[in-house]
Amino acid sequence: MFGYIYVNEQELKLKEYTAYRSFYCGLCRNLHLRYGRTAQMMLNYDLTFLALLLTGLYEPETKQEERRCVPHPARRHPMVSNGAIDYASDMCVLLSWQKLRDDWEDERKPLRRAAAARLHPAYRKLAEVYPRQAAALEENIRALGEAERGDLHEIDAVAGLTGQFLAEIFVWKEDVWAADLRTMGFYLGKFIYLMDALDDREKDAKRGNYNLFAPDGAIWGTDREREIEAILTDMMAKAARAFERLPVIEHAEILRNILYSGVWCKYAALRAQAEKKSKESAAKNSEAAEDDKRP
16 A cells, blocks of 8 residues: 655755665664564655654754665665654554555465564554554554445545544654644545555456445546546645645755655556557557458
8 A cells, every 4th residue: 555655766866865765775774673574575665755754854863874785785875763764664564564464354365464473563562652553553444444345435535544544653743743744644645545546446456356446437538537636636735735834944855856746656657557558459459450351
């Protein structure tokens, strides 16, 4: 479900991209050191965004160092560490255990069950440290499962459940900034759920799995696509307005790149993929029609 809150690399300056990667690599290392390889494999861009956002907002003491790692052994590269990355790492484990358990229940893949089992002790400890976030996760993921089993197709109701638990994930501290962070998390959560539904639509149809857009028929290039795009735009506009109310200076341009441009890269890729398939299908139909005309 996660991984849609990413930068538009082409629009970033080299210095900004290096800073972004230092957070991504720092979060990766943090997950490995504190929770092991299984947690490290659950690293995603959405939690990198959260680490950047909370660092820019709270400005915790941050350490940077250059290290080699298994995925990139050839040369050292910068990694940062701070309290915001610790928090993002904790939230990644909370989210990952729930996702792995959900994947096991949906698809019955043994590897998912084994990974969930390895993360479960850490999840239990983190649920005690962060009862608010853990309760929001459990309550809304349970409600999401019920909505999917009930074949509910109301966009606000279904996507809003992901929004509800991501709203709590975004709130590191209950302070004057909590309301705007909740607003950001809520609308980003809804956006992520809808993007995931669009991304997985064909795969879910083949497997017979629930998908919010399953009954819609054709989407790309139709009025339905324009309706969905308007909904996604409204969600990102509300998340961006909440962000602009926060006194973020450090890494602000990277965060703006993500909110105003990066989040749309996947949407553009999905649309381009649909257009390509449509052209290929039209070409095949044309060839078939020509074959039928031949004696």
